[in-house]
Amino acid sequence: MVGFREECGVVGVVGDPEAAKLIYLGLYALQHRGQEAAGIITLNDQGEFHGHKAFGLVGDGFTNEILSKIEGRTGIGHNRYSTTGASRMVQNIQPFSFKTPLGSMAIAHNGNLTNADVLRSQLEAQGSIFQSTSDTEIFMHLLAKSKKAELLDRIIEVMSQVKGAYSLLLMTKDRLYALRDPFGFRPLVIGRRGACVVVASETCALELIDAEFEREIAPGEIVEIFPDGFIRSSFPIQSPRKAFCSFEPIYFARPDSKIFGEEIYSLRKRIGANLARESHVDADVVIAIPDSGVPMALGYAAEVNLPMELGLVRNHYVGRTFIEPSQSIRDFGVKLKLNPVGSTLAGKRVVVVDDSLVRGTTSVKILRMLRKAGAKEIHMRLGSPPITHSCFFGVDTPERGQLLAAQQTIDEIREFIGADTLAFLSLPGLQDALGKGNCQNYCYGCFNGDYPEDTCRVIEKQPTDALGGPGLRSGF
Numbered sequence: 450m451v452g453f454r455e456e457c458g459v460v461g462v463v464g465d466p467e468a469a470k471l472i473y474l475g476l477y478a479l480q481h482r483g484q485e486a487a488g489i490i491t492l493n494d495q496g497e498f499h500g501h502k503a504f505g506l507v508g509d510g511f512t513n514e515i516l517s518k519i520e521g522r523t524g525i526g527h528n529r530y531s532t533t534g535a536s537r538m539v540q541n542i543q544p545f546s547f548k549t550p551l552g553s554m555a556i557a558h559n560g561n562l563t564n565a566d567v568l569r570s571q572l573e574a575q576g577s578i579f580q581s582t583s584d585t586e587i588f589m590h591l592l593a594k595s596k597k598a599e600l601l602d603r604i605i606e607v608m609s610q611v612k613g614a615y616s617l618l619l620m621t622k623d624r625l626y627a628l629r630d631p632f633g634f635r636p637l638v639i640g641r642r643g644a645c646v647v648v649a650s651e652t653c654a655l656e657l658i659d660a661e662f663e664r665e666i667a668p669g670e671i672v673e674i675f676p677d678g679f680i681r682s683s684f685p686i687q688s689p690r691k692a693f694c695s696f697e698p699i700y701f702a703r704p705d706s707k708i709f710g711e712e713i714y715s716l717r718k719r720i721g722a723n724l725a726r727e728s729h730v731d732a733d734v735v736i737a738i739p740d741s742g743v744p745m746a747l748g749y750a751a752e753v754n755l756p757m758e759l760g761l762v763r764n765h766y767v768g769r770t771f772i773e774p775s776q777s778i779r780d781f782g783v784k785l786k787l788n789p790v791g792s793t794l795a796g797k798r799v800v801v802v803d804d805s806l807v808r809g810t811t812s813v814k815i816l817r818m819l820r821k822a823g824a825k826e827i828h829m830r831l832g833s834p835p836i837t838h839s840c841f842f843g844v845d846t847p848e849r850g851q852l853l854a855a856q857q858t859i860d861e862i863r864e865f866i867g868a869d870t871l872a873f874l875s876l877p878g879l880q881d882a883l884g885k886g887n888c889q890n891y892c893y894g895c896f897n898g899d900y901p902e903d904t905c906r907v908i909e910k911q912p913t914d915a916l917g918g919p920g921l922r923s924g925f
C-alpha cells in the first residue's frame with residue numbers, strides 16, 4: 450500500500466488513578482494511525498488540566514518520569530498524522546486545551562472537516578484568533594462563541610455547523626464527551642476496565658489495557674461519561690445514511706481490531722478470497738506486500754488452494770532519515786523497507802497481493818525487485834477497486850491528477866508497474882466482502898466519486914439535565 454496515509458488515533462479514560470499511563474498504552478496500540486506526534490492531557494484532583502506533547506512516536510515522546518507527572522483520573526490522548534495544518538508546528542499537536550465561558554476544556558479529534566475553510570474565514574471575520582492551522586480548532590472557537598447556556602446544547606449546535614468527519618473527545622472538568630459525526634466516517638469504540646471507562650479509535654487499544662469492549666459509538670451519537678462511570682447517550686443529529694470509510698477495513702485499521710461491526714482480519718481475508726474468485730490466473734505461489742496485504746493474500750491463497758509464502762521481508766525499524774551513499778543505489782528507499790526472498794520467487798509464477806494502488810511509483814520498484822530476484826511471471830492483484838478520486842474526510846490522498854487510476858487504463862497501469870497481469874477487486878466484490886447487510890453503510894467516494902451527501906439535520910433538542918431525561922444512562 451503506497452500513498453494513502455493514516456489519519457489520527459484518539460484515546461480517552463475516565464475513572465482510573467493512572468489515566469495517563471492507560472492513555473499512553475492506548476496510543477501505543479494506535480500508533481499505526483499516526484506517527485507525527487502524540488499528546489496526553491489529564492484533569493488532576495485540583496481541577497487543572499496538565500499534560501505533555503511530543504513529536505514522533507508515543508514510545509519516544511513519553512518517559513515514565515513524564516507520565517508520572519501527568520496526574521489525574523480522567524484524560525484524553527491523540528496520535529497525530531497531519532491531514533490538515535503544517536505537520537511540524539508544535540501548536541498543531543493535540544489534544545488542544547482552551548477556555549470558554551463554561552470553563553476549561555480539552556479536545557482530541559480524528560477526521561477532517563469539509564467546510565473548515567469557510568468556517569475559519571467566518572470566525573476570523575468575527576474576531577477569532579487561531580493558534581494553529583488545524584481544523585480541530587474550529588470546534589473550539591464555535592463552542593466558545595455559542596450563546597447556549599448548557600455545554601451539550603453548544604456541542605449540538607456545533608455539530609449542526611461543521612461538515613465532514615469527526616470522531617472526537619472533549620474533556621471538561623466534570624465529564625468526558627465522545628462524539629462521532631452523523632456519517633460515522635471514522636471509528637470510535639467504548640469499553641470498560643472495571644470501574645473505568647475507556648474510549649478509543651479501535652478495539653486494539655482496549656485490548657492492550659484489558660478493557661472490555663462494550664460497543665461502538667454510533668454515527669451522530671454524543672456519549673457523556675461521568676466520573677463515576679455512568680454514561681448518558683443522545684442522538685441529536687441524524688443523517689439519512691451512514692458512510693463508514695471503506696479504507697479503514699481495507700488498510701488503516703489494525704487487523705486485530707473490530708470496527709464497523711467487523712473483525713478486520715476476517716474481512717480482509719474475504720476481500721482476498723473475492724479477489725481470487727474474480728481474477729485468478731495459473732500461478733505457483735501467492736505472496737503479500739506486507740503488512741496490510743497479508744490477510745488478503747491469505748484469503749486469496751486459500752481460495753485457489755495455492756501456497757502463500759514470504760516473498761518480501763519488511764524492515765520494521767526504518768527511521769525517518771537515511772544516509773545514502775553518494776553513488777546512488779537504485780530503488781534505495783523501497784529496499785530499506787522491503788527485501789525479496791529469493792527461494793520463494795526464483796523461477797516462479799507469482800501472484801502479488803496488495804491492498805490498493807495510489808500513485809504506483811513504489812509498485813514499480815517492488816516489482817522490479819521481484820523480477821531481479823527471479824520471478825518468472827508477476828500477477829499483481831489489488832484488494833480494492835481503482836482509486837480515481839481524492840478524499841475530503843481525513844485521509845491524506847493525492848490530487849486526482851496524481852492518482853494513477855484516474856489517469857490511465859488498467860492495461861496502461863499494468864505496463865507502467867511492470868506486471869504480466871493486473872487486476873483490481875471490483876466494487877461489488879468489495880461490497881460483498883464488507884457484508885450484504887452492511888455494505889450500504891460505507892463511503893466509496895475515492896472509488897466512484899459518489900461522496901456522501903451532506904443532508905444531516907438537527908433533530909429535536911435533547912435534555913441537558915445532568916442525569917435525567919430520555920437520554921440513556923447506563924452504569925455498571
Ligand code: SF4
Nearest residue numbers: 694695840892894895
Ligand atoms: S473518500 Fe475514500 S478514503 Fe475518504 S472517507 Fe470515503 S472511502 Fe474513505
